[in-house]
Amino acid sequence: MQAIHKPKAFFPAFYSFRQQIMFGNLFTPRYATSSLFPDGMDMHTHILWGVDDGAACLEESLGIIRRLKAMGLKGAYCTPHIMARYPDNTPDFLRRRFDQLLADTREEQFQLRLAAEYMLDNQFNEQLRRYTPLTYDGIHLLVELPQYYLPGAWKDMISSVRDRGYIPVLAHPERYGRLLQQEDFLQLARQEGVKYQGNVGSLKGFYGKSAAALAQTFRTRQLYEWWGTDSHNIAMAKRMPLKN
Template sequence: MALTCETMFRYLFTPRHTTSSLFPDGMDMHTHILWGVDDGASSLQESLGIIRRLKSFGLRGAYCTPHIKACYPENTPDFLRRRFEQLLASVTNEQFELKLAAEYMLDDRFEEQINRYAPLTYDGTHLLVE
């Protein structure tokens, strides 16, 4: 079944039983929860607010997928892992599973990033690209 943007957003803002049909494992696969690293959350408080909102939609967890691209040169896997650890330390009472991956831009730094650092993948194999 093909979903239009309108239909998809209507599903995101409905009760848990409908939301769970879009996310059968209860995990959001693409979020910009990590604060201060890209165009996503700008503070830890905003990150925690996003987590609470995702929980209110019936999700049990999310992958943090910050951008790794030329306009964010500081976003190396090592830096992002440290920021992710800070987030994990702050959500101990949230009962929300967080995992780290990344959204790689297919730009002039893509090959360098993949060759220089162990990529942040979903499962050791699958890479999110833009």
């Protein structure tokens, strides 16, 4: 796994951040997408089929895996959603499904590991209370926010991750443009040592121009700890560029 680094400083002020968005993407170097993954591991995928809005069947899982191999990757973390929308997705259930996927994909010679993407919703604290969470390495816990608003108890949720001895890793922060303008969010992120996982597709505009600009700013400032494709299906995986 990629080396763990100390949290990096965030944007000094929003006005300078806006300038980065406006002018930071004029000259963008191109190089192999695989170079974003120095240890060869995609840190965010929905390869585990039939458990969320990701791969629907084994063939789709295999298709995603083969595309990631074509990108030069050697493995990926399966990070299925754990959220109120998918009440069956307990760690035990996902481990059983993952073990079956390992058996079914052994011939691909592609390293698969299991973590999860936790939504900060009204079930989050209950999930942490009842189950040992599915983390990257026993410490780093991948979390996501609702797309357009901060849940009322979001501060307590972030703090509860640290209180339980885990480090929150915020998935695709570039997709939360308006939220990143809120100083209380940025302050808590710094205080709690939140780390960031970027989506490769954001760099190519999969989620709009604003997300692309934010992703490039995060990348330029070396704020991303890890990268992921966030692949949900074969079509999405095939859109992933071999160069960025």
